[in-house]
Amino acid sequence: MSGGPGLESLVDHTISVITNDGRNIVGILKGFDQATNIILDESHERVFSTKEGVQQLVLGLYIIRGDNISIVGELDEDLDSSLDWSKMRAHPLKPVIH
Amino acid sequence: MEKTQAKPDSAAGNVDYKVTPSKEPLLPHLRLPAPTSATITHINWSSSLFFSYFKELVGREVTVELKNDLAIRGTLHSVDQYLNIKLENTRVVDQDKYPHMLSVRNCFIRGSVVRYVQLPPEGVDVELLHDATRREARGG
Amino acid sequence: MATTEEESAVKEPLDLIRLSLDERIYVKLRSDRELRGKLHAYDQHLNMILGDVEEVVTTVEIDDETYEEIVRTTRRTVPFLFVRGDGVILVSPPLRTA
Numbered sequence: 178m179s180g181g182p183g184l185e186s187l188v189d190h191t192i193s194v195i196t197n198d199g200r201n202i203v204g205i206l207k208g209f210d211q212a213t214n215i216i217l218d219e220s221h222e223r224v225f226s227t228k229e230g231v232q233q234l235v236l237g238l239y240i241i242r243g244d245n246i247s248i249v250g251e252l253d254e255d256l257d258s259s260l261d262w263s264k265m266r267a268h269p270l271k272p273v274i275h
Numbered sequence: 276m277e278k279t280q281a282k283p284d285s286a287a288g289n290v291d292y293k294v295t296p297s298k299e300p301l302l303p304h305l306r307l308p309a310p311t312s313a314t315i316t317h318i319n320w321s322s323s324l325f326f327s328y329f330k331e332l333v334g335r336e337v338t339v340e341l342k343n344d345l346a347i348r349g350t351l352h353s354v355d356q357y358l359n360i361k362l363e364n365t366r367v368v369d370q371d372k373y374p375h376m377l378s379v380r381n382c383f384i385r386g387s388v389v390r391y392v393q394l395p396p397e398g399v400d401v402e403l404l405h406d407a408t409r410r411e412a413r414g415g
Numbered sequence: 416m417a418t419t420e421e422e423s424a425v426k427e428p429l430d431l432i433r434l435s436l437d438e439r440i441y442v443k444l445r446s447d448r449e450l451r452g453k454l455h456a457y458d459q460h461l462n463m464i465l466g467d468v469e470e471v472v473t474t475v476e477i478d479d480e481t482y483e484e485i486v487r488t489t490r491r492t493v494p495f496l497f498v499r500g501d502g503v504i505l506v507s508p509p510l511r512t513a
Contacts, residue, residue, distance in 0.1 A: 182359055182383055193379055197388065199343060201375050213359070213385060225375060247341060247388040250365075250379030257378035267374050273342040273388050274446055275501065324458050325497070342446075342502070358462075358499070390444075392497040394464070399495045404456040404464060405436055411458060412433045 181211045187251055192217070194241060195248040199270035201225070203252065204239065213243030223262065225270070230263040247273055324411045328404070329354040329392075338368065338393040339384055345373055347382065358386035432457055432506055440465075441507040442498065447473040450498065461500035468493045 187206045194202045194217065204220025222234040329351070338348045339360055346369070349362030363381050367373045376382070425431055432440075435454050442450040442463070452465030469492050476485045 182355065182385075183353065183361070184383060193376065195343075195345075195375070197343075223375075243385070244387075246385055247343060248345075248347075248376070248382050248384050250376055250382035253378050253380050256380070260377055265374050267372065270345065270373070270375055271343045275342060275387070324456065325462050325464075328456070328464075386499075387501070389499050390502055391493075391499070393493055394495040394497055396494045399455070399464065399466070401437075401455050401466065408436060408456045408458075409433070412429065 182209060182213045182249070184209045184213075184215070184249060187249070191252040191254055191257075193223075193248075193250040193252050194246060195250070195270060196241065197245045197247055197273040199272045201270070202236065202239065202241070204236075206249075210243075213246050213249070215241050215243070215246065215249070217241060225265070225267045227266050227268055229266070231265050233262075323356075324407055325358060326354065326356050328407070329358065329360070332394070332398050335395050335398050337362075337395065339389055340391040340393070341384070342388050342390045345376075347376075347384070349382075352381070355386075358389065360384045360386065360389065360392075429457075429459060431508060432461075435506075435508045438509045439467075440509060443504045443507075444498070444502045445504060446502070448502075449473075450496070452496065455495075458500070461503045461506065463498045463500070463503075465496050465498060466494065468496045470496075 184206065188208070190206055191203065192206045194204075194215070196202065201223045202217065202220050203223060204217035206215060207218045208216040217239045220236045220239045222236055224232040224234060226232075332351050333353060335351055336348065337351050338346055339362065340346045345367060347362060347365050347367055349365035352361040352363045354360055361381070361383050365376070365380060365382050367376050370377065425434065432454070436457075438454060439451060440454050442452075442465070444450065449471045450465060450468055452468035454463060455466050456464040469490060472489045474487050474489070476487065477483070478485055
């Protein structure tokens, strides 16, 4: 039986991670394992709010524990750079309630 | 962020943190029996119903609703034994309220955060499901 | 081990659910959600597939001025729904009466 989340194709690509507490972390996928623990390089958090546009917080090299990950999205970089995130207003995502 | 509690000894410095390997198993009562063919069969049948079902659904459009109230529609690309789901050509159902994933077209969703999956009616063979469920129930 | 028992024997909770196959059941879920639908499949985690599902979500808001609790219910129907078992609080077989 094949195991693991099968994120090989995303290694060295920019991904957008939604964590269970509702944060959005963007970075370059450097590694992952069976439990969806991931290594993110050059990562930064995109902070959404209704008061101002999206703020970027620099985080650096992060290892995120799989249990706290909701979504791993492949970022379409062309699409992403065509969007003006500094004008985007939205509520932060709700946390996952198990 | 939790901080590691300072151990009282560490203030003195030069603390040897090397773990001396012991001959005794740490938790002898937790040693598992050698796997038998019976236990392996058990693992195989257990919970393969929905894993198998979702594998049949690959290529169809589904809507995955998460426990953070996000709903993501997309083409089912793959599923694994944890019911982790990969979707292609994704779009968030209420994109105005949730622009967070606007530049994401393919995504991996962890099985544990799934609340519902809305299934395409043509992808549900009711009789087949009943039979598979009865077979799986007997296995238990 | 249960091969000689007849199909209708009810020894453990899941047997009762087996007898509800192809019947309309009531499911209470976490985060104030309730489902009514026809049970088409389930496993030992109480993952399920329901058909002709009605979902009722109950939300409570506090009125800004009077501080009164306003209870709202939202309903929707879904043709076929896979329900992850970890959110299930209780399952009730079809009502014999009514």
